[in-house]
Amino acid sequence: MECDRPRPPHPCGHTPQGPPRPRQRPRLGAPDGHTLAGGSDDDTVRLWDIADPAGPTPLGSPLTGHTEAVVSLTYSRDGATLVSGGNDNTVRLWNVRVPSDASRIGQSMSPNAKTGNYLSFSPNSRMLGVSSGAGTVRLWNPDVDQAITRICASTQYVLPSQKWHEYLPRLSYDPPCTP
Numbered sequence: 001m002e003c004d005r006p007r008p009p010h011p012c013g014h015t016p017q018g019p020p021r022p023r024q025r026p027r028l029g030a031p032d033g034h035t036l037a038g039g040s041d042d043d044t045v046r047l048w049d050i051a052d053p054a055g056p057t058p059l060g061s062p063l064t065g066h067t068e069a070v071v072s073l074t075y076s077r078d079g080a081t082l083v084s085g086g087n088d089n090t091v092r093l094w095n096v097r098v099p100s101d102a103s104r105i106g107q108s109m110s111p112n113a114k115t116g117n118y119l120s121f122s123p124n125s126r127m128l129g130v131s132s133g134a135g136t137v138r139l140w141n142p143d144v145d146q147a148i149t150r151i152c153a154s155t156q157y158v159l160p161s162q163k164w165h166e167y168l169p170r171l172s173y174d175p176p177c178t179p
Contacts, residue, residue, distance in 0.1 A: 026072055031079040035059065035099045039070030045084050047099045059100040065092050065108060072117055076125040081105065081142065083128060085119050091130055093142060106144060107171055152177035 026039045029050070036048040036056065044062035066086035074083050080097040090108035109130075118131040131137040141147050151159065159175040 026070070028073040028075060030075050030082075030096070030099070031077065035079075035096070037073050037075070037082055037096075039073055039084060039086075041069045043067055043069060043086065043088075045070055045073065045082070045094070047096065047102060049099070060102055063092075063094055063102055063104070065104055066090060072119045074119040074121055074128075076121050076142075077123065078125065081125070083119050083121075083142075085117060085130065091119065091128075105142075109140065148176045 028037050029035070030037065034049060034051040036050045038046050038048065040046065040062075042062075043066040044064050045066075046062050047059040048056045049059050050056045063084070066084065066088050067090075068087035070084050070086050072085040075081070075096075076083075080095065082094040082096045082102070084092050084094065086092075092108045093105040094102050095105050096102045117133050118129075118137075120129045121127070122129070126141065126143070128140045128142050129137050130140060141150070155163070155177065157177040159177050161173050164171075164173050164175060
């Protein structure tokens with residue numbers, strides 16, 4: 001089939017081949033126009049080089065860390081950060097500046113409510129909106145240094161263990177605030 005002729009929807013190029021894979025869920029093209037991110041039922045995110053649509057190639061190893069299916073993805077405006085949301089109620093950030101050498105940024109974010117089904121960066125990528133579609137959107141600043149400064153200032157440099165575990169349940173108590 002030719003991909004440039006107007007016809008009813010049909011596959012263009014071919015699907016990446018290899019061993020049978022779990023069902024792919026969300027797919028999202030990076031701002032560079034050459035990278036495709038795909039979430040999967042096997043709890044991973046895979047990156048593909050799609051510069052040649054007829055022969056997409058995998059980039060690096062699958063990104064792991066979710067414990068249930070990856071159901072949503074979004075890129076920062078500059079394409080350097082990819083965010084994944086999973087059915088495990090976590091949101092993960094990935095450094096994809098060099099897609100073939102992608103890596104996790106920090107720990108997963110897991111607020112108390114089910115989240116991660118809908119993700120979106122603000123136009124300047126300074127805020128990340130996260131929602132489960134239940135009428136609530138949480139806004140997060142993905143800049144760790146700014147978040148620490150804001151948390152410490154708002155708690156008057158005292159971050160009790162109870163509050164730490166409420167917002168960072170997977171991390172050992174280690175408050176970053178120094179008066």
